[in-house]
Amino acid sequence: AGRHAVCLWARDAAQVQAMTAARENARYLPGIALPAALVVRGGPALAAVADAELVIVATPMAALREQLLLLRNAACPVTWLCKGVEPALAGADGLLAHEIQAQVAPGLVGGVLSGPSFAQEVAQGRPTALVAASPHAGLRDALVDAFHGPSLRVYANEDIVGVEVGGAVKNVLAIATGLADGLALGLNARAALITRGLAEMTRLGLALGARADTFMGLSGLGDLVLTATGDLSRNRKVGLLLAQGQTLAQAVASLGHVAEGVYCARTVVQRARHLGVEMPIAESVVALLDGRVRPAEAVAELMKREPGVEAP
């Protein structure tokens, strides 16, 4: 938004050099010129954030624990963009991002920036609305101050549990809608998956202590609609490719970016089971990813379920 000096730190020296020379992130956002004021840096991460007022971690979920460990003594607040759940460690449930922070960097002031936002459209300056969630009011305000602008609206939310559950579960559900669309099941089926998926997401969130209304907001329904229907979604693409007969390995290899639903579906389902929460759509996605059912069988299993009442 032009109100702050911004430094982009990357771990890969070759990528730093390429971005500095071309003033473009050709590998991840080709065709988008980096703003003239943006400084690109490599080297030790801690040196790069020494004078920072705010750090944003933009790695996949799998790298968050390592990044937070590195930043655990940072003097400034840290915010992550990751949407997922960490794979379960032996004998324990997989953790949401704020739970990892509580474990490895409890002294840090942390939060998440989430909501319906394909990076490509944000970078093109297309209108986008996000949600900034943290238990710390000061960080929520700082995120709105740093990011709110003519093409980006940022809403604050105290409910970090609900925001993170929405961000994780929508990835799993987008694999399901990609699969349904890839099998040409029709628009009715897609609407059914989105709506019943939202009920699953809400049930899990409530069991984890989230607020129900968060799931009607940007990080819940908003991101679910975007990811389940938008062809820029990597998660949706995985479903589409599986429906075409590709193996999971082939589908994942063709993306070049992380599809978090592939990595968190099992953990989501495992956590739901431990809490006694029913998530039949997510269960079907896991069966598909594990190769226990074929695409058409996953759908048939869902349709065979006993009739039920609509209330979540």
Ligand SMILES: NC(=O)c1ccc[n+]([C@@H]2O[C@H](COP(=O)([O-])OP(=O)(O)OC[C@H]3O[C@@H](n4cnc5c(N)ncnc54)[C@H](O)[C@@H]3O)[C@@H](O)[C@H]2O)c1
């Ligand atoms: N791309 C989007 O449109 C978008 C939008 C909103 C949220 N997100 C979320 O943001 C997170 C990152 O998504 P992405 O699309 O940028 O993923 P990506 O696969 O493009 O990776 C992002 C960056 O993280 C780096 N990285 C990967 N593994 C790492 C590790 N172990 N240590 C340090 N760095 C590592 C990669 O080199 C890359 O620069 C995901 O959780 C995703 O759900 C993505």
Ligand SMILES: O=P(O)(O)OC[C@H](O)CO
């Ligand atoms: O490409 P996906 O499926 O990871 O989705 C990207 C963003 O999370 C959409 O908000």
